[in-house]
Amino acid sequence: MAGSATVSVEANLLGIDSISVDLSPFCGLMGRVKTFALDLDFKTLQSITKDPKELLEKLKKEKVPDYFINNKEDKKRSYYETVLLAFLDSMGFASRSSSSIDKLFPRVLERYISTIKYFQEARQKLNLKIGKSKILQGSVLNLPIEDDSIDAIITSPPYSFAIDYLKNDQPQLEYLGYNLESLREEMIGLQGRGVENKLEIYFDKMNIALKEMQRVSKKNAPIIIIIGTNDIQTNGVILETKVIELAEKQGLKFELDLIKPIRGLQNTMKNESILFFTNLK
Ligand SMILES: C[S@@+](CC[C@H](N)C(=O)[O-])C[C@H]1O[C@@H](n2cnc3c(N)ncnc32)[C@H](O)[C@@H]1O
Numbered sequence: 001m002a003g004s005a006t007v008s009v010e011a012n013l014l015g016i017d018s019i020s021v022d023l024s025p026f027c028g029l030m031g032r033v034k035t036f037a038l039d040l041d042f043k044t045l046q047s048i049t050k051d052p053k054e055l056l057e058k059l060k061k062e063k064v065p066d067y068f069i070n071n072k073e074d075k076k077r078s079y080y081e082t083v084l085l086a087f088l089d090s091m092g093f094a095s096r097s098s099s100s101i102d103k104l105f106p107r108v109l110e111r112y113i114s115t116i117k118y119f120q121e122a123r124q125k126l127n128l129k130i131g132k133s134k135i136l137q138g139s140v141l142n143l144p145i146e147d148d149s150i151d152a153i154i155t156s157p158p159y160s161f162a163i164d165y166l167k168n169d170q171p172q173l174e175y176l177g178y179n180l181e182s183l184r185e186e187m188i189g190l191q192g193r194g195v196e197n198k199l200e201i202y203f204d205k206m207n208i209a210l211k212e213m214q215r216v217s218k219k220n221a222p223i224i225i226i227i228g229t230n231d232i233q234t235n236g237v238i239l240e241t242k243v244i245e246l247a248e249k250q251g252l253k254f255e256l257d258l259i260k261p262i263r264g265l266q267n268t269m270k271n272e273s274i275l276f277f278t279n280l281k
Pocket residue numbers: 001002003004005006021022023024027138139140141155156157158159165186187188189
């Protein structure tokens with residue numbers, strides 16, 4: 001439930017190897033680009049992005065040009081994915097503003113390139129050793145990871161049904177050619193009718209997710225779960241209380257609940273809980 005793989009980026013900056021898993025293919029793309037950007041050849045990026053107009057014309061065709069998404073073997077694929085993400089990012093900005101993709105794309109791409117350039121300069125100055133990352137598109141209900149292989153887990157699952165992640169990214173996912181309905185079935189927090197039924201399915205899925213976290217992590221591994229208190233939407237049900245109860249049944253020892261106020265969202269969600277567990281095995 002890695003979202004855009006912010007945790008992987010932070011781990012890699014500390015020299016720690018990481019694996020990110022998210023069901024959304026758009027999150028997969030964001031994660032691949034963000035972690036790739038930590039360790040790329042800047043000259044190749046510059047040469048691929050020298051003509052933003054031509055890139056935009058290719059991307060605006062009805063179907064994603066094969067080059068932007070396939071060619072798994074091609075060394076330049078990740079550079080093209082960086083361009084593709086700038087395009088999808090502009091698509092998102094355009095839907096929330098009065099500006100067009102044509103105007104936004106060159107600006108967004110330029111921002112990506114300058115951010116990468118500044119980062120590379122900082123990286124050299126600080127002599128950073130970047131950890132390796134694997135970005136997997138998969139389900140937390142059936143993790144594509146071996147038993148007892150992970151040193152620590154940090155995750156932020158959906159806060160029950162607070163956000164429809166697929167609807168939020170619908171234009172981008174449709175552009176990439178994905179079927180939203182088949183993803184919806186597997187996605188945590190998006191099934192059911194009425195609060196009670198939605199919560200029941202949510203906790204059933206969270207229980208499977210916790211079991212998977214218990215399976216893949218090593219004995220005594222810390223498992224950290226960040227979860228928002230959206231008790232206004234859940235008719236008073238406190239998500240973190242139930243998550244602690246389910247986790248303990250799966251053999252995870254509850255250690256600590258660090259409460260962090262969410263500024264700016266106080267009407268719908270007051271706090272986030274950072275729950276710390278240890279895997280007893
Ligand atoms: C709270 S968001 C994570 C946000 C993240 N902390 C970030 O900084 O971007 C929850 C994520 O869970 C993912 N998700 C929901 N159901 C999933 C499942 N069954 N397997 C894997 N990921 C899932 C969603 O796609 C979404 O990106």
